[in-house]
Every structure is written in C-alpha cells, then in structure tokens.
Amino acid sequence: MAAAMGLPMVDLAPFFTSDREDDGARAARASAIEAAVEACRTYGFFRVVNHGVPHELVSRLLELSSAFFALPDEEKAKVAAETGRATPIPAGYYRLPSHSPDNAEYLLMYQAHLGHNLYPAEPHEFRETLDECHEKMAKLGILVQEILAEGMGLPPGFFRKYTADSDSSFHFLAAVHYFPATEEDGSVGLNKHEDGKALTFVLQDTVGGLEVLKDGEWVPIEPIDGTIIINIGDLIQVLTNKKLKSATHRVVRKPGMHRHSMIYVVNVDADKWIEPLPEFTDKVGEPPRYRGFRHGEYVELRKRNKFDPPATPEKFYNINYYAI
Numbered sequence: 001m002a003a004a005m006g007l008p009m010v011d012l013a014p015f016f017t018s019d020r021e022d023d024g025a026r027a028a029r030a031s032a033i034e035a036a037v038e039a040c041r042t043y044g045f046f047r048v049v050n051h052g053v054p055h056e057l058v059s060r061l062l063e064l065s066s067a068f069f070a071l072p073d074e075e076k077a078k079v080a081a082e083t084g085r086a087t088p089i090p091a092g093y094y095r096l097p098s099h100s101p102d103n104a105e106y107l108l109m110y111q112a113h114l115g116h117n118l119y120p121a122e123p124h125e126f127r128e129t130l131d132e133c134h135e136k137m138a139k140l141g142i143l144v145q146e147i148l149a150e151g152m153g154l155p156p157g158f159f160r161k162y163t164a165d166s167d168s169s170f171h172f173l174a175a176v177h178y179f180p181a182t183e184e185d186g187s188v189g190l191n192k193h194e195d196g197k198a199l200t201f202v203l204q205d206t207v208g209g210l211e212v213l214k215d216g217e218w219v220p221i222e223p224i225d226g227t228i229i230i231n232i233g234d235l236i237q238v239l240t241n242k243k244l245k246s247a248t249h250r251v252v253r254k255p256g257m258h259r260h261s262m263i264y265v266v267n268v269d270a271d272k273w274i275e276p277l278p279e280f281t282d283k284v285g286e287p288p289r290y291r292g293f294r295h296g297e298y299v300e301l302r303k304r305n306k307f308d309p310p311a312t313p314e315k316f317y318n319i320n321y322y323a324i
C-alpha cells in the first residue's frame with residue numbers, strides 16, 4: 001500500500017482483469033483487499049486508482065457542475081429540492097441555510113430510472129453526464145463493498161444485504177459547490193462530521209480543502225488526478241464494532257477559490273436493523289460498542305442536522321447517540 005500525500009492508495013486494477021485466474025492475479029487482489037481494510041482500520045479513508053471510472057468523464061462532469069453552479073440563483077431554483085417526496089433526502093438543488101455551519105450548495109440525484117430526479121436544462125449534456133457517472137459509480141460501489149466484506153472475513157454480498165443493492169436503492173450522486181472563504185463567514189465548507197451511511201466516494205477538482213482527522217491531527221486529502229477518495233460510514237463502523245472507522249472529516253474553504261466535488265453515497269435501507277455483528281463481539285469476546293437501531297430512525301435524526309440545523313455543531317446528531 002502506497003501512502004500518497006498522507007492517504008493510503010489502493011490500486012484496483014487486479015479486479016478489472018477477471019480473465020486472469022492464476023496465483024499472481026489472486027495475490028494481487030488479496031494485497032489490494034488487505035490494503036483497503038488496513039486503511040479503513042487506521043484512517044477510515046483511502047484513495048483508489050484504476051477504479052473503472054474514466055478520468056475524462058470525471059473532468060467533464062466537474063466542469064459541467066461548475067457551469068451549473070455559476071448560473072443565476074433563479075435558474076438553479078428551477079430544480080429546487082422539494083420536501084415531501086418519497087426519497088430519504090429530496091432530489092434536486094439545495095442551498096444550505098445561512099444559519100447552518102456548512103457553506104455550500106448541491107444538486108442531488110438518485111438512479112435515473114427511479115424517476116425522482118429534477119434535471120437542470122443547462123448546461124447542455126449535464127443530465128447525460130450525471131447519469132453516466134452514476135452508473136459507473138454504482139459498479140464501483142458494489143466492488144468496494146465486496147472488497148471490504150472479503151477483507152473482514154464476511155461472506156460475499158454481506159454489506160449489500162444492508163445497502164438495498166437493488167434497482168430501487170437510494171444510493172445518490174451529488175454535485176457540490178463550496179463558496180470561497182470570506183472574512184465575514186469564515187472558512188468552514190462542511191463542518192467536521194462522520195458519514196451516516198455505508199460508503200462515500202469523493203471526486204474532487206484541483207482546489208483541495210477536504211481533510212480527515214487522524215490521531216488528533218487534520219490531514220489534508222490533496223487532489224490527485226485520476227484518483228477517487230473513499231471513506232466508510234457509520235453502517236460499517238457499527239457492524240464491525242468499530243474495527244473499521246467512520247472517520248471525522250471536514251471541508252475547509254479557501255479565499256478566492258470555488259471548490260467543486262461530486263460525492264457518491266452508498267445508502268442503507270431504512271428498514272434494516274443495525275447492530276454490531278457477533279463476529280466482532282461475542283465471537284471475539286468483545287462487548288458491543290453500540291445498541292441496535294433501525295437505520296431509518298437514524299436518518300431522521302441526521303436529517304435535522306441538514307434541514308433544521310442546531311445552533312451549535314456540538315448538538316448535531318451522530319452515531320454516538322447509539323454508543324454504549
């Protein structure tokens with residue numbers, strides 16, 4: 001495992017050469033799996049290369065996203081996210097409220113065929129490019145779930161039982177825009193937090209600003225062309241009884257610079273019961289670190305952080321709510 005600018009780098013090429021079934025191919029896959037799991041134990045984050053998502057597609061999408069967010073507010077409001085829709089988070093455009101500690105706007109999309117998306121008319125080809133990227137990310141999402149299941153000694157498809165890995169899953173892709181930092185409202189883009197779902201993938205432009213907390217220090221996750229950042233969320237931390245880390249991270253804005261990123265989130269079924277697995281508790285003589293909960297209940301708590309944010313970030317809901 002190479003550490004590229006602080007963050008472990010995992011080469012996924014061995015998973016895209018399935019025609020080779022010799023010892024060399026198996027060893028290369030085993031070493032990538034070990035690297036990914038080790039990164040999740042220590043950082044909760046890693047970077048992947050040779051991941052199957054074309055570099056050209058990512059660059060094009062980030063450019064289109066930047067063109068969309070540069071449109072006048074009235075244009076963006078034409079696809080404003082509507083509450084009350086049958087999705088965990090409303091699809092469409094949303095600007096975080098001024099009393100939120102976060103300072104960003106986003107456009108969120110589910111799988112196209114579910115029919116929940118609100119697509120902007122401009123820029124031209126944004127819609128097709130978002131959908132194309134969504135499809136590629138869905139494949140990568142499945143691969144990474146399988147890598148982590150195997151690496152943790154769990155059966156194939158194990159995490160996918162929780163992540164609604166079906167045609168109706170609510171995995172989402174969001175284009176995010178962070179405004180430049182100003183003296184008036186500081187540099188917070190996304191306040192420190194952990195992700196509540198299964199996995200998050202981040203495609204970022206060259207501006208930087210994403211940071212992960214490791215051993216009490218903020219480590220910058222510098223942009224490296226052609227790589228995708230992956231971090232695990234609370235689902236995997238709870239199931240593994242904190243053997244794998246849902247790491248604290250944040251986005252810091254820079255003066256005079258607009259940051260654009262795309263995030264792809266592997267979501268969890270609302271009706272799934274989540275609790276530490278016996279493999280990481282009873283069977284190894286360790287007490288569970290969390291009490292069980294229904295994932296939908298946790299989503300409702302966390303939604304308040306975004307849509308009705310508490311006055312101070314310390315009051316935000318996170319997985320410690322279920323900690324024993």
Ligand SMILES: O=C(O)CCC(=O)C(=O)O
Binds near residue numbers: 195
């Ligand atoms: O936009 C980014 O760069 C990171 C977003 C993030 O941290 C998150 O969605 O949890």
